[in-house]
Amino acid sequence: MASxxxxxxxxxxxxxxxSTFVFPTALEINLPESSxxxxxxxTTRVYIxxxxxxxxxxxxxEPSAMSVESLLGFLQTQAAxxxxxxxxxxxxxxxxxxxTYGTLVKVLDLGAQNNLKMVLAxxxxxxxxRPADQAIPQS
Numbered sequence: 001m002a003s004x005x006x007x008x009x010x011x012x013x014x015x016x017x018x019s020t021f022v023f024p025t026a027l028e029i030n031l032p033e034s035s036x037x038x039x040x041x042x043t044t045r046v047y048i049x050x051x052x053x054x055x056x057x058x059x060x061x062e063p064s065a066m067s068v069e070s071l072l073g074f075l076q077t078q079a080a081x082x083x084x085x086x087x088x089x090x091x092x093x094x095x096x097x098x099x100t101y102g103t104l105v106k107v108l109d110l111g112a113q114n115n116l117k118m119v120l121a122x123x124x125x126x127x128x129x130r131p132a133d134q135a136i137p138q139s
Contacts (some may be wrong), residue, residue: 017054042092044078045072046107050102051096054107072110079116 047055048065055063056074066074075091080114083087091111098139111118 007138031093042090043074043088044091046075046091046093048093048095048099048103048107050096052099052103057093068106068110071107075110075115075116079114089117091116092121093118 044058045056045063047057053065054068054071055065055122056071057063058074058078075087078089078091093104093107095107108118108120
């Protein structure tokens with residue numbers, strides 16, 4: 001019986017440690033679907049929720065709300081940091097699928113005007129929605 005409690009405690013410790021690797025965001029954003037995905041892992045992220053509110057974060061920080069004007073300063077600071085470190089940093093934009101096109105274009109335009117590399121984050125499309133050449137064969 002004593003060895004059973006040891007096993008239970010080891011399992012408990014294992015699940016406690018591995019559950020900290022998941023970094024859920026506090027923002028609920030339903031990303032649009034896309035059939036193409038990239039392996040880029042940007043450290044700077046911009047979130048636009050369905051109400052059109054903009055949040056930004058760098059690294060493991062919590063996202064903080066900001067206006068479009070303050071977003072520009074934040075993005076320029078992050079780009080300068082990446083250039084100083086010699087890294088090729090991308091900025092990921094996580095926009096809810098209900099965000100208006102105009103709001104999304106404002107944020108992407110800020111990046112384009114300031115030569116920042118921005119990517120639009122999406123979630124993978126289900127296999128049934130992929131084009132025929134993208135479908136994964138079932139065996």
